[in-house]
Structure formats: structure tokens, C-alpha cells
Amino acid sequence: MTPFELLEPQTLPEALALLSDDDAGIRPIGGGTALMLMMKAAVLAPTRLVSLRGLQGTLGSIAMTADGALHLGGLASLSALEHSALVAQHAPVITRAMTHLSNVRVRNVATVGGALAHADPHMDLPPVLAALDARVQIAGPLGTRELTIDELISGYYETALKRNEIITGVQIPASAGRAAGRCAAYLKCTTRAADDWPALGVAVSFLYSNRTISDARVVIGAATDRPTRARAAEALLSQSMGDATTLQKAGDALAAEVQFTTDAQGSAAYKRQLARVHLGRAVNAALAQT
Amino acid sequence: MTVANRTIAFTLNGAPVSAAIGTHHTLLEVVRDTFGLNGARESCGQGLCGCCTLIVNGQSVSGCLYLAAFADGTDVRTVESMAVEGKLSSLQQAFIECGAFQCGFCTSGFLLMSEQLLAQNPNPSEAEIRNYLSGNLCRCATYPEVIRAVRLAASRPQER
Numbered sequence: 306m307t308p309f310e311l312l313e314p315q316t317l318p319e320a321l322a323l324l325s326d327d328d329a330g331i332r333p334i335g336g337g338t339a340l341m342l343m344m345k346a347a348v349l350a351p352t353r354l355v356s357l358r359g360l361q362g363t364l365g366s367i368a369m370t371a372d373g374a375l376h377l378g379g380l381a382s383l384s385a386l387e388h389s390a391l392v393a394q395h396a397p398v399i400t401r402a403m404t405h406l407s408n409v410r411v412r413n414v415a416t417v418g419g420a421l422a423h424a425d426p427h428m429d430l431p432p433v434l435a436a437l438d439a440r441v442q443i444a445g446p447l448g449t450r451e452l453t454i455d456e457l458i459s460g461y462y463e464t465a466l467k468r469n470e471i472i473t474g475v476q477i478p479a480s481a482g483r484a485a486g487r488c489a490a491y492l493k494c495t496t497r498a499a500d501d502w503p504a505l506g507v508a509v510s511f512l513y514s515n516r517t518i519s520d521a522r523v524v525i526g527a528a529t530d531r532p533t534r535a536r537a538a539e540a541l542l543s544q545s546m547g548d549a550t551t552l553q554k555a556g557d558a559l560a561a562e563v564q565f566t567t568d569a570q571g572s573a574a575y576k577r578q579l580a581r582v583h584l585g586r587a588v589n590a591a592l593a594q595t
Numbered sequence: 596m597t598v599a600n601r602t603i604a605f606t607l608n609g610a611p612v613s614a615a616i617g618t619h620h621t622l623l624e625v626v627r628d629t630f631g632l633n634g635a636r637e638s639c640g641q642g643l644c645g646c647c648t649l650i651v652n653g654q655s656v657s658g659c660l661y662l663a664a665f666a667d668g669t670d671v672r673t674v675e676s677m678a679v680e681g682k683l684s685s686l687q688q689a690f691i692e693c694g695a696f697q698c699g700f701c702t703s704g705f706l707l708m709s710e711q712l713l714a715q716n717p718n719p720s721e722a723e724i725r726n727y728l729s730g731n732l733c734r735c736a737t738y739p740e741v742i743r744a745v746r747l748a749a750s751r752p753q754e755r
């Protein structure tokens with residue numbers, strides 16, 4: 306790795322002041338697990354890294370807000386999510402996803418903010434959080450703003466973040482929580498080694514009462530260049546009983562509406578077929594949680 | 596290593612130490628090159644294989660992806676801390692008894708990760724062992740022996 310300046314602010318205003326929207330050589334660093342890979346591969350050679358680790362005390366918490374939302378701090382580690390009783394209670398789909406996300410050592414170091422800002426389409430957390438209607442909280446020099454995952458991740462490794470903005474947290478609204486009756490599941494499908502990037506990730510969530518699905522969310526990851534909602538499939542699932550015929554129709558709709566991409570994990574045609582089949586499996590996995 | 600531009604102080608295997616580092620150096624480089632502790636090794640260099648496992652403040656990290664600067668003020672442990680006064684830990688003993696290595700390149704990582712697992716979950720099932728150690732690769736494919744060794748160590752009273 307080429308040398309760089311490493312700054313370690315202890316407060317958010319200090320950190321924001323050290324970043325610059327004009328200088329592509331300056332980056333925030335959370336856990337560094339993704340940045341280190343890019344720097345070692347020499348695809349990235351920053352001149353200055355602004356470590357956010359000094360903000361872990363203030364931005365690392367996991368808590369319920371007054372209005373019943375689950376707040377995940379931008380500097381919370383993925384293993385903190387994995388072991389959080391609040392996460393297990395309010396959004397158990399995240400707890401389950403963690404056990405197959407990367408490995409223990411990476412989860413110990415990687416942060417929520419890094420898992421969102423990196424925007425590699427193969428990552429697991431973005432589709433899961435998108436299916437839970439998560440709002441991403443962002444601080445910049447002019448104040449704060451909130452984006453949905455769909456608004457945040459604008460393309461392949463691309464986000465709507467300015468270079469001088471920091472993800473401070475994520476909120477999962479009460480309406481997307483377990484207590485509101487929302488069921489959710491995330492399935493990923495790896496086609497080579499189990500620890501490889503997936504060819505497909507499918508996150509689903511919906512309300513379920515009187516044996517009827519409503520307000521369904523379906524988000525596809527890995528098979529697309531960014532986490533992608535499948536609204537036609539959502540519409541078919543909503544007001545259905547999640548029966549086999551509906552699942553098949555929704556799988557067909559999903560296959561038709563989503564733009565699949567070809568990469569080392571599989572061709573677009575292959576991923577389309579995987580998605581067609583895995584949507585039903587994901588819905589059944591979510592129903593099994595009821 | 597070149598261009599040291601800061602000094603970090605931390606605890607290494609129980610002893611307070613300091614080191615002159617470059618901000619772009621990894622903790623693995625510092626542990627090996629500055630302190631001559633060669634139990635942890637760089638193999639994949641990408642967080643996948645676990646050969647570089649180090650324990651920082653009680654948590655496992657991939658030393659190959661961990662900036663040395665981040666270790667300032669922390670407690671760092673390496674595999675060299677496992678045997679106390681020449682006496683192997685029960686986990687190390689179990690690895691030997693089960694033949695849980697061939698070339699041994701991956702062993703320091705498997706030992707430290709297994710130690711972490713047993714600290715969190717004293718009686719893990721085979722599935723739990725497999726999941727926990729899924730980020731450790733053994734090119735000699737001693738996985739069945741490793742699982743047996745972890746279970747053997749779990750079955751014995753901890754004497755350390």
C-alpha cells in the first residue's frame with residue numbers, strides 16, 4: 306500500500322471538517338475491511354484517510370428510538386448487530402443474515418456505515434435493510450439528511466453520498482419491526498464456494514394476518530448492479546395467501562421486471578432463473594417465522 | 596518497512612510495547628517484522644483464510660486487513676500467548692492429539708479462532724464449529740480433524 310495521511314478525529318464536526326467534497330483522494334475509513342482490499346490491490350491510493358473509529362462511542366450504539374424505530378449506529382460493527390438482543394427482537398432477519406455474511410473477523414471490524422457506503426452490489430445488508438424500509442441518516446457540512454437505501458445506492462459501487470458526508474446511522478421504522486407483525490427473510494445463493502460472493506440475494510418482508518400477505522417488499526441483490534425492488538412481484542404477493550400459484554406468478558413477474566447482470570458468479574439468464582425460484586423460497590422462509 | 600511516521604503503544608501478549616509504524620502498515624506486518632512473532636502469517640491477504648488472525652481487545656481480526664495505527668492503546672494477542680511457561684493450552688494439546696494440521700501454516704489462526712469460539716460457546720455443535728471457522732482455510736484439508744480437536748478440547752476441563 307502507498308503511504309497516506311491518517312487522521313483520527315474524535316467528534317463528528319471534526320471529522321466532517323477533515324473531509325472534502327472536491328478531493329477524491331480523501332476518504333472516511335470505518336473498519337477498513339473494504340478499503341484495505343482496494344488499497345492492497347492498488348485500485349485506490351488515497352492521500353488522506355479520516356478514521357471514524359474515534360466516533361464509535363457516539364455513533365456505535367444500537368437502540369430503540371422514542372417512536373419505536375430500531376436505530377443502528379453508523380459505526381456499530383456487524384458483530385454488534387449479530388449479537389444485539391434488540392436486533393434479534395425487532396429485526397431477526399438481520400441476525401440471521403449475519404451468520405452467513407463474511408466471517409467472524411470481518412464482522413468484528415466492519416461497520417454499518419461501511420457496509421452501506423461501499424455499494425458493492427453483492428453485499429447482503431443493503432437488500433435486507435431496503436426490505437425493512439430503512440432510512441439512512443447522513444451528516445454533512447450543511448446539516449443532516451435521510452435517504453432510503455434505494456436513493457443511497459445509485460449504481461454499481463456508486464452512492465448519492467457526497468465526499469464530505471458521513472453515514473451516522475440507519476433507522477428501521479416501527480412499522481417494519483417484528484412487533485408490527487412484519488415477517489422477513491433473506492436468502493443468498495452462492496454458486497461456487499460457500500464463502501464466495503453470491504449470484505443472488507433475495508430479501509422479502511411483508512405483513513401477515515388472517516393468513517394473508519400485505520404490504521410486501523421484495524429486494525434483489527447481487528444479481529443486479531444495485532439493490533433492486535421488484536414492484537410487480539410485490540403487488541402479486543400483497544393480498545395473496547402466499548400459495549404456490551401466487552409464488553410462481555410472482556417469481557415470473559420478478560424474472561420479467563428486474564434487469565439482471567452477468568458476472569463471474571453467473572450469467573444474467575442463470576441469475577434470472579435463480580431469482581424466479583428463490584423468491585418463493587424466501588417467502589416461505591419468512592412465513593415459517595410467523 | 597519504510598517511512599515510519601508515528602509511534603503506537605499497546606499491550607502485546609501481556610507486555611507493554613511501543614513501535615514506530617507507517618500509517619499504511621498492517622498490524623500483521625508490525626507483529627511479525629517489529630516483534631518477530633511469526634505465528635501469524637499473510638496468506639490470502641484478503642480476510643478470507645484466517646492465517647493472519649490476531650486478537651485485538653478480545654476480538655479476532657484479520658491482521659492483514661487491520662491498520663497497525665488502529666491498535667494504538669489496545670490489547671493485542673497472538674498465538675504465541677497460548678502456551679504458558681512452555682505448557683500448551685488444552686486446545687493446542689487437542690490439535691496435536693487429533694492431528695489437526697499437516698503443514699501447520701493455517702494452525703495459528705485455527706487455534707485462536709477456536710479459542711474465541713470456546714470462550715463464547717463452551718460446548719459448540721459441529722454445525723456451530725463449522726460456521727464459526729468458515730473464515731479459516733486449510734490447504735491440507737484437515738477440517739475433520741480440526742472439528743474433532745475443538746470438540747475434544749471442549750470436552751475437557753479448562754486447566755489454563
Ligand SMILES: Cc1cc2nc3c(=O)[nH]c(=O)nc-3n(C[C@H](O)[C@H](O)[C@H](O)COP(=O)(O)OP(=O)(O)OC[C@H]3O[C@@H](n4cnc5c(N)ncnc54)[C@H](O)[C@@H]3O)c2cc1C
Nearest residue numbers: 335336337338339340407416418419420422428429472642
Ligand atoms: C473476506 C471478506 C468477505 C466478505 N464477505 C461479505 C459477505 O459475505 N457479504 C457482505 O455483505 N459483505 C462481505 N464483505 C464486505 C464487507 O461487508 C465490507 O468490507 C464491510 O462492510 C465494509 O465496512 P468497513 O467499515 O470495513 O468499511 P471501510 O472499508 O472502512 O469503508 C468502505 C467504504 O465506505 C466508506 N465509508 C465507511 N464508513 C463510512 C461512513 N460511516 N460514512 C460514509 N462513508 C463511509 C469508505 O470511505 C469506503 O469507501 C466481505 C469482506 C471481506 C474482506
Ligand code: FES
Nearest residue numbers: 638640642645659
Ligand atoms: S492472510 Fe489475512 S485472512 Fe488470509
Ligand code: FES
Nearest residue numbers: 697699733734735
Ligand atoms: S495444515 Fe496445511 S494449511 Fe492447514
